[in-house]
Amino acid sequence: MKQKIDIENWVRKDHYLFFKNFDEPFYGVCVNIDCTNAYQRAKELKTSFFLYYLHKSTLAANRVEAFRYRLEENDVYLYDVIDPESTVDRPNGTFGFSHMDFHEDYDQFAAEASKVIDKVRNSTGIDLCAAVNAIHYSAVPWINFTSLSHARNFSRQDSCPKISFGKMTETSGKRSMPVSVHVHHALVDGVHVGQYIDEFQKLMNE
Numbered sequence: 001m002k003q004k005i006d007i008e009n010w011v012r013k014d015h016y017l018f019f020k021n022f023d024e025p026f027y028g029v030c031v032n033i034d035c036t037n038a039y040q041r042a043k044e045l046k047t048s049f050f051l052y053y054l055h056k057s058t059l060a061a062n063r064v065e066a067f068r069y070r071l072e073e074n075d076v077y078l079y080d081v082i083d084p085e086s087t088v089d090r091p092n093g094t095f096g097f098s099h100m101d102f103h104e105d106y107d108q109f110a111a112e113a114s115k116v117i118d119k120v121r122n123s124t125g126i127d128l129c130a131a132v133n134a135i136h137y138s139a140v141p142w143i144n145f146t147s148l149s150h151a152r153n154f155s156r157q158d159s160c161p162k163i164s165f166g167k168m169t170e171t172s173g174k175r176s177m178p179v180s181v182h183v184h185h186a187l188v189d190g191v192h193v194g195q196y197i198d199e200f201q202k203l204m205n206e
Contacts, residue, residue, distance in 0.1 A: 100112065
């Protein structure tokens, strides 16, 4: 479900009009997330660490209203729920794209997402996902990055946040991983990115 934003009476009207026609309206930040507790919890649950932190990230994003805004032609909509779409690695060294339905209950999410991942891993080619109410995720677990950029098709309207996860490292018993967050500035400001990061870290600490 979604609701249309009344732009004329929207508190973000001026910011929306200023940024929406930029050639490159996306901006991004990179931060390190402490994943010591989350990694241990995933091991205790005998579950995929990737799915565990993907669920926490999507839950955090859904709790920040700005991350649920989407541009659709000349209108802005607020979605009730945002789903994760992620790259999935394949045994042959390539990758595919996946769409996973988000559920707040982790067990339900993980069970369904695991089936989606298995299907993509046993497929070939690139089957693009086209959902508007999505966050575009990618994982590059081989790289402890400090910055990151994305390939973009500027001829296609796109306002989905893009979140990437890097290599987990351990220092003095503490585990951390870099996280890159890119968002559309007509919809999301720095304060909202900060809210997402704080919420994500809080959920990872549980």
